[in-house]
Each structure stands twice: as C-alpha cells, then as structure tokens.
Amino acid sequence: MHSFLRAPLALLALASLAPVLPAQAQQNTNPPGVPDTKTVGRPVQTAKDPWLYEKSDLVHDDAWKFGRLSNGVRYAVRKNGVPPGQVSVRVRMDVGSLMEQDSERGFAHLLEHLSFRGSVHVPDGESKRIWQRLGVTFGSDSNASTTFTATTYKLDLPMATPAGLDESFKILAGMMSGPEITQPILNSERPVVLAEQREQPGPQVRLRDAMLDLMFAGQPLAQRDPIGTVETLNGATPASVQAFHDRWYRPERATIIAIGDVDPALLEQMIVKHFSDWKGTGPAVPSPDFGKPVAGKPVSASIVEPALPVLTTITIVRPWTVDGDTVIFNQKRMIDLVAIRIINRRLETRARSGGTYIAAGADLSDLARSANITTVQVLPVGDDWEAALRDVRAVIADAQATPPTQAEIDREVAEIASSMQQRINTAPVDAGAKLADDLAEAVDINETVTTPEFSYAIFKGAVDGKMFTPATVLASSKTVFQGTATRAIVNLHAPDPAITTKVASALEANVAGAGKRKVLGNVSFAALPKLGLPGKVASREQILPGxxxxxxxxxxxxxxxxxxxxxxxxxxxxxxxxxxxxSSLPNKGATPAWAGEPALVASGVGKYGQEELDYLTGNRQIGADFDIDDDAFTLRAQTTKDDLSDQLKLLATKLSAPAWDPNPVNRAKAGILSGYAGLSASPDAVMSRDLERLLHNGDPRWGVPSKAVIEATTPASFRKFWEPLLATGPIEVEVFGDMDAEATVKAVAATFGALKPRVASMAPPVPFEFPAHVATPVTLTHTGQPNQAAAVIAWPTGGGTANGGITESRKLEVLAAIFRDRLLDQLRSQAGVSYSPQVASQWPLGLSTGGKIMALGMVPPDKVDFFFELSRKIAADLVAKPVDADELNRALTPLKQQILRMSSGNMFWMRLVEGGTYDPARIAAVETLAQDYSRVSPADVQGLAMKYLRPDKDWTVKVVPETK
Incomplete structure (x- = not known):
C-alpha cells in the first residue's frame, strides 16, 4: 500500500527531522465508506492482472482501470477532474542507474535528456514547441527524473483535447521506442548534462557520496549516482548510448499511467494506438542483482566539509524484502511507525528544551530495492557531535529498554487516524498529477495503491485488534534498530586522525539510563488567555460578482x-x-527580524510553549506559519470547517498574548550559525544570501544578515523587537474554502473581532532604491568548486497598484516568459553552458517601487561574460522588433493555462485579493485578469521591452571562485 506511512530516505534533509507528521483534521471516528475492520482484505491475488495487485490482498482501487498490451506494456487509466481539463501522463521505464555497467555510468540520465530532444516522430527541439502551443510549461508540466531504479517521464497537459492527446501520446511513444541518438544531438545535449552535474553543490555531493560508500558498502548502490561521471559521459558515443537504450528500453519494462478530465476509454485508446507496435530489440535482459547489505565492512567514516554543519548520520541496514503488499505487512509497519514517532517526539522535546543538539530524528524506509534502512541524523549544538550523539542514543536506548505508556501510543495513533480520516475527506479533490505520481512511486517500490477508506480500514483493523500496545511498540523499538550492520559517518570542520575510532566507540558506548522522559500535564484551548467580547460587524458586502x-x-x-x-x-x-x-522596519543598524520566521510561532502562546501547542493541536488540522512579506507580516494556516474556530482563536491569541520562550530563539540562532559557512560555499548559496540585499541597494532588511548580527541576537532583543510589532498595525483576515460563511463570521467576531482596536502606524514605508547601473559587474566570491560561477542581470521596473500597475505587471510576466524561453534555448540547448537559467518578473503590489526583470544563470567561470552578452543581445532584440505570433502564443498559452488551472482552487482567489481591504485596486484588478493576458500583443511586448530593458539601467553581479 503506497501512502504517507512509507517515507523515502532524504539524505542531508535536516528539515525532515521534524518529530511528527503534519497535523491533520479531527473528524468523526467512522468516516463514510470505511469497510468493516473485521472483514479487511481479500484473498491474495495470484493472477497477473490487474497487474498492480499480484501477491497482494489489498482491496483494489476500482477508480483505476489496469491493462496490459500484447507486447508487455502495462498501463493504468483513470478519470479525474482536478484541475478541470487537464490530463497527466507518466511513462515509467524500469531502468535507472543500477542497470548501468561501469562504463555506462550516467547513461540512464543522459538518455532521458536525449529522448526529449527528438525522436522518430518529431525533429530535434520540436516536441517542446508543440507542447508549448498546447499550454505546457517546459520544466514543470513536461519533465523527467532518473533514479537508481527508474526513469519517469512526466507530462501534465492542460485543457487536453483529443487532438492534443493524440499528438502527445505519439511524441511520448517515439521518445521511448526511437529517440534520435545522433552525434550532433549527443554533442548538443552532453554539455547540458555536464552542466547539471557541475551545478550541483559540491559539499553536499561529497558528503552524499561518502555516505553511500559507507552505508551500502558491497552493493552497487554505493557507486551508482544517477548523474554519472565526467569520464563516462564524455566517453559516450551514439553507438554506446543506443546499445544501452536497446538493452533496457523495452515494452515489457514500461508502465504508462494516464489520468485526467476525459473518458478513460479515450486514454486507453491512445495507449493502445501509439504503444502497441513497439517491439524490443534483441532478447530481453534480466535486471541485475542489486545485492544485499553485507557485514564485515567498515562501520564508521568521516568527511571534512567546513561548508556544512557538523552532522552525524547513523544507518542500520537490512535486506530489502518487499515481496507482497499485504494487510499484515502494512499493519506491522504501522507499529514500527508508531515506535519511530514516539522516539522522534522525545528527541524533539529534548532539542526544544535546549539540549546538546539542535535537531535529531529517525526514519524508516526502503531504498532502491536494495535495503531496508533505519536512519538517524543528529545536528549538534556547536561542534560537540559526541555529546549530541550520546544524548540521542540515550533516548533511543530508553525506548528499547522501557515500554512507552499507553497514553504516548494513543497520542500517535490518534494523530495517524486523524490524518487518514482527513485524507478520506480531501480525496475527491486530489489532483490527477498527484495520483499519477503516487501510482508511479508505488510501482517503483513494489507496492500497490488502494482507496483512502481501505487504508484507514487497515489501520483501524490494527487498532481494533489491539496491535498497538506497550509490548508491541517496545518490540518494534528494538527491531527497527537491529540489522545486518550499523554504520555511522560524521562531517567535521577540521581533520581528526582519531575520528574513526571515536565514531566506533560512540556507537558502542553504554548510554542506558540516560534518556529522561518528559510528561505533559493537561492542556486545552480553554486555558489559553481570554479574548474580549465578540466584536460587532460594522459592514458587510459582496464584492466581485460571481x-x-x-x-x-x-x-x-x-x-x-x-x-x-x-x-x-x-x-x-x-x-x-x-x-x-x-518596508516598515528600520533600514539602519542590525535587528532580530531574521529570527521571526523560525522562532516567532515556536515561542508559544500564553502559558503554552511549542510542546504544549503540539499536544493541543496534534490530532487536529490546526497550525501556523509566519512569513514576512514586503508590505505585511503574515500568519498562515490550512484547517477544516470543524477546526476553524479554534484555529482562529490560536492565531488571534498569538497576537494578543504571545509567549516568549527563549529556547526557540537560541535554537534558531544555533541552527543558522551551524550552516553559515555553507552560504559562501557555492555561487547559488552566495546569491541566496546576498542577492536580494544587493537588488535593494544594500538595504539590510533584505537578504541573510551577517554572522555578527545573528550572534548578537538574544531572546531579550528578539522580544523587544517583535512584541510591539505583534501589537500594532491593522489586521486583515482572509478565510477561503470549505466552510460555513455565517459560522465563520461568528468565529472571526469571537477572536479577531474581540481584540482591542489597534493603532495603525502613521509613518510612511521606509524607502529603498534599486542599485544604479554599473559598467562592470559587481563581483562576489565563493569558496566552492572552481568550475562554478553565477551571473545575474536585472532591470528595474516598478511596483504598486496605481496607474494600472497590476495590468503592467501581468504583461511583464509575458515578456519574462519570452525572455526565459530564448535564454533557455540559446544558453542551454544551443550553447550547453547552463542547465536551468531563469528569468522572472517581480512587481511588489504593496510598494510603489522595487520591481525588476531578472535573468540568472549558473555558468562556468569563463562563460560569465558570455551570459551577459547573450542576455543583453536578447534584450536588445526584444527592443528592436516585435515577437512573431507563434512565439507570443507559445509564451502566452502556458501562462493562461496556469491561471485557468489555479483558478479552480481557493488559494488562487485569496492571493489575488489579499491586502484588498486597504488597497481596493487589488480587488478591482481581479475583473481585468483575463483580458490583461489575452490582449497582450507583439507591440505590447516590444513596448515594455523598450520601456524597461534599457542598457543604461541594467545592473549586473557575478559570483566567481575565490582566488587562493
């Protein structure tokens, strides 16, 4: 069963160390359509069709129709109307980097690139243009990915017509059966693949490679990064790549998934029409043996990467044994999940209270059909990885020695149940693209898909069967940390000759009795600070008819x-x-503004800290994220109709009675300082740190602050800065979605309407400037790989809503889309200099200035000047003459389709009108949305280029390797 219960390993993903799954909604305990848990399951399927469920006793998801062509192609089709008019297609080839020979490393990924260039049905580059005319955005709607075990081609076709589907399936079929693998195309695309490899962050790649070498020693997985090597990619010839294609690109290794807002019979017809004649070349070759984890290999290793935080990763490896996706298999994994969740919650509790580590967490997953693994990652405070590892191991040891309380188990079970119930509630609006991706992933990991109701029934059956007990969870806490081998790697900031011995010793050290548990008292919404009497509605009106x-x-x-x-x-x-x-913050001197997003919500409400708030909201769909926009501070959440009242109460109380727990500030500070060196370690990291500040002419409110500013931030200075900001300024609440309007008005009146009137600041926004034109680029340096550089060219535009500003901003998006397409073709496809150059238009609605058109490219150091020359050449050409009708159509149609797809969601409408109670022009501009895009002409595009893409106004910056 493919569901949230099976999480993939995310190497180096420190964000994944969160203690629990996202809180979901609390609904009734018996969702409609849930089978009786006493009759869960069905006999194990022994026939091959429907092919997905062989060896499984899970209930079939009958919304999918499964089939198999005579040549072996498997397929699944389904009706889905989210978003309206779209069809999503996934072609999964059972070929990844683990199928490569030593001389072919990177060929699976290289072939993915070549397949998009041209095939037996379309000449080089034409598929991209055809799909653009059908509304497809290159890179998001049409894309592909290559992993250890698969290459999956993805197409999301908006407003799919029978003719568009026919053309698209023909193109996809040609890409699989007959890609054009010629010397000229290979010469053109090889540099793009090498650019993709070059642009990867060096420190992270080196740590990942070292981890794979250690964790999977003795298995092919250790040496099969899908990107390949420079040597093997440069050694590729049309003949060798063709041989790889012929060996693995065969119909019996293909799975086609098609889902969308059309009759499934039409999708099936397209698959039959375009894929039935595909024949393999030569005899079929069996998949290679991926091997099993072996004992007797080194158990510890280290790497020195000062640009990365000090980090310890432990992996317990076991053989991958998924043979049949059955009810009992899933129920046993659910017990393991509860055990892992309890451990993670305890680890997070210790981290929040100011321990030896900033974050730590465990994860259980299957990887590349090669191993089942338990991974523990530990991010220490400072450099003392040994103390942090000792404390984390103590928490785990305690979980293995003493059973959890039933209350701990019940909390996790309640949160999982709530999440699964909410999954049932929201299933009708699952996007087709998501369902297609879920099915492709299920095929990849040898599992199935079933209905949300049956997933919940499996879980409920385990609950009713008393499978979640202190004894069973204790047993799982032991077994998930046992395996063929336990291995650990530590990243250091300075070499340590004794590190291997230290790591091995740390893994064996006795930590029994050191893991203390924290028990929470009773918490409830009733104990939050009281708000005032419900407010009165002064006015109410319908806006934007329809x-x-x-x-x-x-x-x-x-x-x-x-x-x-x-x-x-x-x-x-x-x-x-x-x-x-x-724009309201001071632009002189250092402030703790940077700590608002990571620490403000976590600092608590009333007498409750984050620990209590998690307990309060854990089995409900209630939360909060804090963001700082150019013109407003924002608290955001996604909730449900049943939880809306308490969600609003929590947010209103955050403004009226915030708590000021010092630990989240200290934790945020330690976290950003632990990785601060990494902000100099690559061109893109330097850009993420400095670019926004430079584009605001050095204004310290934008960009990442200096290390000194972060070090100077204290819990006291944080509170002094943020406390008055939470208490001042007008409040605009937006509530959009599946709720009852009258109940919502009542809930807002009882929460935000009950607050004391707030004083609006009379001070105007603190001004800022776009940097002046520079004759030579501003130069920044990075400490990373010597073959990496980055370049940015930007032109100032405008901002605000006055004088048709919103209409201007929309037309500028069209200009940016055309610019991006030209830059992509010329910098990537023709020159092979950059893998993913970007062009964007930004127009801040809340400010009268600050807009820009910006082009960015990751390039080799010796191609920085070429990037600027090419960008200026494209800009000059856009100024000199109008674009032709086809080029405008290929930019406009995907933009229009993006808007049409997004308009089916409430978030789209909320984003359009937010801020509109204080700036009515934002609301008025909703009515001109369609015409602002549909009426863009070649003359409009040229006029905007003449107005803004002026050579005397552009500003440039480059990031080049630091000279030693």
Missing amino acids: TGIEKLAFANGVTLLMRQDPSETGKVYVNVRFGGGL
Whole structure:
C-alpha cells in the first residue's frame, strides 16, 4: 500500500527531522465508506492482472482501470477532474542507474535528456514547441527524473483535447521506442548534462557520496549516482548510448499511467494506438542483482566539509524484502511507525528544551530495492557531535529498554487516524498529477495503491485488534534498530586522525539510563488567555460578482475577506495580514527580524510553549506559519470547517498574548550559525544570501544578515523587537474554502473581532532604491568548486497598484516568459553552458517601487561574460522588433493555462485579493485578469521591452571562485 506511512530516505534533509507528521483534521471516528475492520482484505491475488495487485490482498482501487498490451506494456487509466481539463501522463521505464555497467555510468540520465530532444516522430527541439502551443510549461508540466531504479517521464497537459492527446501520446511513444541518438544531438545535449552535474553543490555531493560508500558498502548502490561521471559521459558515443537504450528500453519494462478530465476509454485508446507496435530489440535482459547489505565492512567514516554543519548520520541496514503488499505487512509497519514517532517526539522535546543538539530524528524506509534502512541524523549544538550523539542514543536506548505508556501510543495513533480520516475527506479533490505520481512511486517500490477508506480500514483493523500496545511498540523499538550492520559517518570542520575510532566507540558506548522522559500535564484551548467580547460587524458586502467573495469590517477595525466554496473538500485556508512587513522596519543598524520566521510561532502562546501547542493541536488540522512579506507580516494556516474556530482563536491569541520562550530563539540562532559557512560555499548559496540585499541597494532588511548580527541576537532583543510589532498595525483576515460563511463570521467576531482596536502606524514605508547601473559587474566570491560561477542581470521596473500597475505587471510576466524561453534555448540547448537559467518578473503590489526583470544563470567561470552578452543581445532584440505570433502564443498559452488551472482552487482567489481591504485596486484588478493576458500583443511586448530593458539601467553581479 503506497501512502504517507512509507517515507523515502532524504539524505542531508535536516528539515525532515521534524518529530511528527503534519497535523491533520479531527473528524468523526467512522468516516463514510470505511469497510468493516473485521472483514479487511481479500484473498491474495495470484493472477497477473490487474497487474498492480499480484501477491497482494489489498482491496483494489476500482477508480483505476489496469491493462496490459500484447507486447508487455502495462498501463493504468483513470478519470479525474482536478484541475478541470487537464490530463497527466507518466511513462515509467524500469531502468535507472543500477542497470548501468561501469562504463555506462550516467547513461540512464543522459538518455532521458536525449529522448526529449527528438525522436522518430518529431525533429530535434520540436516536441517542446508543440507542447508549448498546447499550454505546457517546459520544466514543470513536461519533465523527467532518473533514479537508481527508474526513469519517469512526466507530462501534465492542460485543457487536453483529443487532438492534443493524440499528438502527445505519439511524441511520448517515439521518445521511448526511437529517440534520435545522433552525434550532433549527443554533442548538443552532453554539455547540458555536464552542466547539471557541475551545478550541483559540491559539499553536499561529497558528503552524499561518502555516505553511500559507507552505508551500502558491497552493493552497487554505493557507486551508482544517477548523474554519472565526467569520464563516462564524455566517453559516450551514439553507438554506446543506443546499445544501452536497446538493452533496457523495452515494452515489457514500461508502465504508462494516464489520468485526467476525459473518458478513460479515450486514454486507453491512445495507449493502445501509439504503444502497441513497439517491439524490443534483441532478447530481453534480466535486471541485475542489486545485492544485499553485507557485514564485515567498515562501520564508521568521516568527511571534512567546513561548508556544512557538523552532522552525524547513523544507518542500520537490512535486506530489502518487499515481496507482497499485504494487510499484515502494512499493519506491522504501522507499529514500527508508531515506535519511530514516539522516539522522534522525545528527541524533539529534548532539542526544544535546549539540549546538546539542535535537531535529531529517525526514519524508516526502503531504498532502491536494495535495503531496508533505519536512519538517524543528529545536528549538534556547536561542534560537540559526541555529546549530541550520546544524548540521542540515550533516548533511543530508553525506548528499547522501557515500554512507552499507553497514553504516548494513543497520542500517535490518534494523530495517524486523524490524518487518514482527513485524507478520506480531501480525496475527491486530489489532483490527477498527484495520483499519477503516487501510482508511479508505488510501482517503483513494489507496492500497490488502494482507496483512502481501505487504508484507514487497515489501520483501524490494527487498532481494533489491539496491535498497538506497550509490548508491541517496545518490540518494534528494538527491531527497527537491529540489522545486518550499523554504520555511522560524521562531517567535521577540521581533520581528526582519531575520528574513526571515536565514531566506533560512540556507537558502542553504554548510554542506558540516560534518556529522561518528559510528561505533559493537561492542556486545552480553554486555558489559553481570554479574548474580549465578540466584536460587532460594522459592514458587510459582496464584492466581485460571481466569485462569492465577501468583505466585512468589524467595529474594532479588523477586516475580513471571505469565500465559502466547497470545491476543495475539507480544506479551509486562513491568512492573517498585519503590520507593514519589511518596508516598515528600520533600514539602519542590525535587528532580530531574521529570527521571526523560525522562532516567532515556536515561542508559544500564553502559558503554552511549542510542546504544549503540539499536544493541543496534534490530532487536529490546526497550525501556523509566519512569513514576512514586503508590505505585511503574515500568519498562515490550512484547517477544516470543524477546526476553524479554534484555529482562529490560536492565531488571534498569538497576537494578543504571545509567549516568549527563549529556547526557540537560541535554537534558531544555533541552527543558522551551524550552516553559515555553507552560504559562501557555492555561487547559488552566495546569491541566496546576498542577492536580494544587493537588488535593494544594500538595504539590510533584505537578504541573510551577517554572522555578527545573528550572534548578537538574544531572546531579550528578539522580544523587544517583535512584541510591539505583534501589537500594532491593522489586521486583515482572509478565510477561503470549505466552510460555513455565517459560522465563520461568528468565529472571526469571537477572536479577531474581540481584540482591542489597534493603532495603525502613521509613518510612511521606509524607502529603498534599486542599485544604479554599473559598467562592470559587481563581483562576489565563493569558496566552492572552481568550475562554478553565477551571473545575474536585472532591470528595474516598478511596483504598486496605481496607474494600472497590476495590468503592467501581468504583461511583464509575458515578456519574462519570452525572455526565459530564448535564454533557455540559446544558453542551454544551443550553447550547453547552463542547465536551468531563469528569468522572472517581480512587481511588489504593496510598494510603489522595487520591481525588476531578472535573468540568472549558473555558468562556468569563463562563460560569465558570455551570459551577459547573450542576455543583453536578447534584450536588445526584444527592443528592436516585435515577437512573431507563434512565439507570443507559445509564451502566452502556458501562462493562461496556469491561471485557468489555479483558478479552480481557493488559494488562487485569496492571493489575488489579499491586502484588498486597504488597497481596493487589488480587488478591482481581479475583473481585468483575463483580458490583461489575452490582449497582450507583439507591440505590447516590444513596448515594455523598450520601456524597461534599457542598457543604461541594467545592473549586473557575478559570483566567481575565490582566488587562493
């Protein structure tokens, strides 16, 4: 069964160390359509068709129709109308880097690139242009990925017509059976693949490679990074790549998934029409043996990467044994999941209280059909990895020695149940692309898909069968940390000759009795600080006829924008905007503004810290994220109709009675300092640190602050800075989604409407400037790989909503799309200099200035000047003459289709009107949305280029290797 219960390993993904799965909604305990848990399952399927369920006793998801062509191609088709008009196709080839020979490393990925260039049905580069005319955005709607075990081609075709589907399936079939593998095409695309390899962050790649070498010693997985090597890629010839294709690209290794807003019979017809004649070349070759984890290999290793945090990763490896996806298999894994969740929650509790580590967490997963693994990652405070590892191992040892309480188990079971119930509620609005990806991944890991109701029934059957007990969870806590071998690697900031011995000793050290458990008292929403009496509605009106959006004002000055729309079943979006955002902050001197996003919500509410708030909201769909926009501070959440009232109460109380727990500030500070050196370690890292500040002419409100500013931040300075900001400035609440309008008005009146009137700041936004034109690029340096550089060229535009500003901003998006397409073709496809150059237009609606068109490319150091020359040449050409009708259409049609697809969701409408209670032009501009895009002409594009892409206004910056 493919579901959230099976998480993939994410090497180096420190963000994945969160202690629990995202909180989901609390619904009734017996969702409709859930089978009786006493009759869960069915006899194990022994026939090959429907092919997905062989050796499984899971209930079939009958919304899918499965089939198999006579040549061996397997397929699955399904009706789905989210978003309307779209069809999503996935062609999964059972060929990845583990199928490569030593001389072919990187060939699976290289072949993926070549397949998009041209095939027996379309000449080189034409498939991209055909799909653009059909509304496809290159890189997002059409893409592919190569892993250890598979190459999956992805196409999301908006507003799919029978003719468009026919053309698309023909192209995909040709890409699989007959890609054009010629010397000229290989010479053109090889540099792109090498550019993709070159642009990878060096420190992370070296650590990942060292981890694979250690963790999977003795298995092919250790030496099969899908990107390949420079030597093997340069050694590729048309003949050798063709041989690889002929060996592995065979119909019996193909799985086609097609789902969308058309009759499934049409999708099946397309598959039969275009894939039935495909024949393999020569005899079929069996998949190679991926091997099993072996004992007797080194158990410890280290690497020195000062650009990365000090980090310890432990992996317990076991053979991969998934043979049949059965009910009992899933129920046993659920017990393991509960054990891991309890351990992670305890680890997070210790980290929050100010321990020896910033973050730590365990994960259980299967990797590349090669191993089942338990991974533990530990990010210490400072450099003392030994103390942090000791404390983490102590928590794990305690879980292995003493059973958890039933209350601990019940908490995790309740959260999992709530998540699965919410999955049932929202299943009707699952996007077709997501369902296609889920099925492709299920095929990849040898599992199945079933209905959300049956997934819940499997879980409920385990609950009813008393499978979650202190004894069973204790047993799982032991077995998930046992295996063929336990191995650990440590990243250091300085060499240590004794490190291997230290790591081995740390893994064997006795930590029994050192893992203390924290027990929470009773927590409830009733104990939150009281708000005032419910506020009165001063005015209420419908705005934007046909959209269902209402605007309300309360007596205390709070405003509400609201849209009751059940189309996204079970989802309610909440947005609370207050204050003036970055533009209201001082632009002189250092401030703790940087710590707002990581620490403000975690600092607590009333007498509750993050630990208590997690307990309070864990089995409900309630949460909060804090963001700082240019013109407002924002609290955001996604909730449900049943949880909306308490969600609003939590957010309102955060503004009226915030807590100031010092630990989240200290933790955020330690976290950013642990990886600060990495912000100099590659061109893109330097850009992420400095570019926004430079584009605001050095204004310290933008960009990552200096290390000194971070080190100077204290819990006291954090509170002094943020406390008045939470208490001042107007509040605009937006609630959009599957809720009851009258109940929502009542809930907002009882929460935000009950707050004391807030004083709006009379001070104007603190101004900033776009940097002046420079004759030579501003030069920054990085400490990473000597073959990496980056270049940016930007032109100032504008901002705000006055004088048709929103219409101007929309037309600039079209200009940027055309610029991007030309840059992509000329810099990537023709020159092979950069893998993914970008061009974007940014127009801040809340500010009168600050907009820009910006082009960015990751390039070799000796190609920086070429990037600037090419970008200026493209800009000059856009100024000199109008674009032709086909090029404009290929830019406009994907933009229009993106808007049409997004318009089926409530988040789209909320984003359009946010801030509109104080700036009515934003609301008025909704009515011109369609015409602003549909009426763009070649003359408009040229006029905008003449107005903004001026050579005397451009600003440039480059990031080059540091000279030694």
